[in-house]
Amino acid sequence: MNGEIGLWLSVLSLTIWVILLGFWGQFWRSDQRLTRQETDLSMFPTICAVIPARNEADLLPVTLRSLLNQDYPGHLTVILVDDSSTDGTANVARDVAQELNKTQQLHVLSGQALAPGWTGKLWALHQGIQYAQTLTSPPDYFLLTDADIEHDALNLRCLVAKAQQEDLDLVSLMVRLRCESFWEKLLIPAFVFFFQKLNPFPWVNDPTKSTAAAAGGCILITREALTRIGGIEVVRDALIDDCALAQAVKSRRFTQFPHREDKGDREDREDKGENTSSSPSSPSSPSFHKIWLGLTNSTQSLRPYPSLSTIWDMIARTAFTQLNYSLGLLIVTVMGMIVVYIVPPVCAIFGLLTGNSLVAIAGLSTWLVMAYAYLPTIRFYGCSPALALCLPGIALLYTLMTVDSAVRHWQKRGGTWKGRVYSKTIKAG
Incomplete structure (x- = not known):
């Protein structure tokens, strides 16, 4: 040189x-964070949490307990889909629920064999979501979360408040990753930094910009949004499924039932006395559906990365x-x-x-x-x-x-x- x-x-x-x-x-700046804002809502919607779990017996006594013990006044159902585990994951999950006297709240499904064209996690999520639709009260929101996530007691309440108060179709958290070993301290913060550089959170959270991303460990999504895009199967073959799901939800062009959606939007606007001559994507409206992605210190992943390998x-x-x-x-x-x-x-x-x-x-x-x-x-x-x-x-x-x-x-x-x-x-x- x-x-x-x-x-x-x-x-x-x-x-x-x-x-x-x-x-x-x-x-x-890392300033897009979920805060404990006012969470006293007039009505707390029904939530169904879906957890895909494959050989997670070691972590479930902590992570599943944190979800079943959420400080949430509304109805919460937890569906754990056991994805061909060999370590007794399903039994551990049932034991946790029994210990907390919440066996009615937990549903444990034995996952079916992996279908062609699906990733294992999304196939498990699909089965959980399909099962949730058969419940007496279909949920207003789905919480899609991983088996290694330890949720803060107020996490669900804050997520729902964020979604309700800002009319968001999807709210996602980049949970705090484990950062204890030498290699975790050296490399894990950089992983989050690079992810934010690829998907600037302020742009993700701006309904006028096309940038869309989510963190798969913690995603709250409305049932209506999931139905609008055609269900979780629209991203069934995506390895980076969280960002693919966020893109599908945010885009106004990604609609499985466009005519029905447009008619419903038009009827809602007519009921409110609004002008229905312009399309939902007119210049006065946001270009994209509203989603939000941020950081949190209180909800964390327990997945260890003790070595460079x-x-x-x-x-x-x-x-x-x-x-x-x-x-x-x-x-x-x-x-x-x-x-x-x-x-x-x-x-x-x-x-x-x-x-x-x-x-x-x-x-x-x-x-x-x-x-x-x-x-x-x-x-x-x-x-x-x-x-x-x-x-x-x-x-x-x-x-x-x-x-x-x-x-x-x-x-x-x-x-x-x-x-x-x-x-x-x-x-x-």
Whole structure:
């Protein structure tokens, strides 16, 4: 590397970071959070929580208990779909409900064999949702949650209040991921940071923007919205199912029954004395249905990632899927990660070693801007601020995980989860 090339690369990286900080949805602030706002509603809707569970016996005594003990005045039913577990998951779930004297509240289903074209989690969710429709009182909302999530006692109440008060079709939480081991502290906050950069939460929460995303560990969705898009089966083959579901819900064009929906909307507006001559997507109306995605400190995932290999496998499982299995997008991504994250410290060190002050200053300035952007996420997870300076090295590891994800896919080892391997026929969402 010569000084001129180093200077130009540093300036390019700095320009990108200025654009990211100033014009990319303020993603880095990590300020979209579910707060304990006023939750005294005039009416508490009926909720059905659906939990897909495959070999989760170790976590259910804590996570299922947290859901059954929700401080929620309305009617709450919990459906746990046992997805071919071999560790007694179903029995553990029943024992938890019996211990809490809430056996009437919990329904345990034995999942059917995985249907072709479905991922295991979505197939389990589909069965739970279908079963819920047969209950005496069909739910107003579905809470789609994972078996490793420990819910704060007020979580459901806050989610429902958020949805009701802001007329949201979907509310989702990026729950607090476990951050205890060395590798978790080093890599997990960056996972959340990169997710927010790909899907700026303020843009997700803006009904005038098309950006849509959700976090699959905790999704509250109205039954009407789920019916409108054609049910969970519309994303049945999506490995990144949470974001695919959010996109389907937010888009006004994604309607399984457009004529019936439009007629219902028109009748509602007529009942209210509103003008029905304009379409629901007129300029005066939001361009998209309203959804919301945010962070929370109080509801958390108990899924442990104690080693580099466990986090590596978690990322490599879907990273290439996110790129739609495209070699071209992989090359662009790798080059982009190098320019945005790796170039600044390399140029700073190169400039210092060669005595080129311009290159050193440009590289160091970009490195500090990068650390500044990462700092709110680091603080959210209660980690040492010094880790913000480690983002270039962290980004290098994530880049290698992404490349490995592609290699695994080409070797037909991609998309492995809970003993199942999903092929390219499963979409990215």
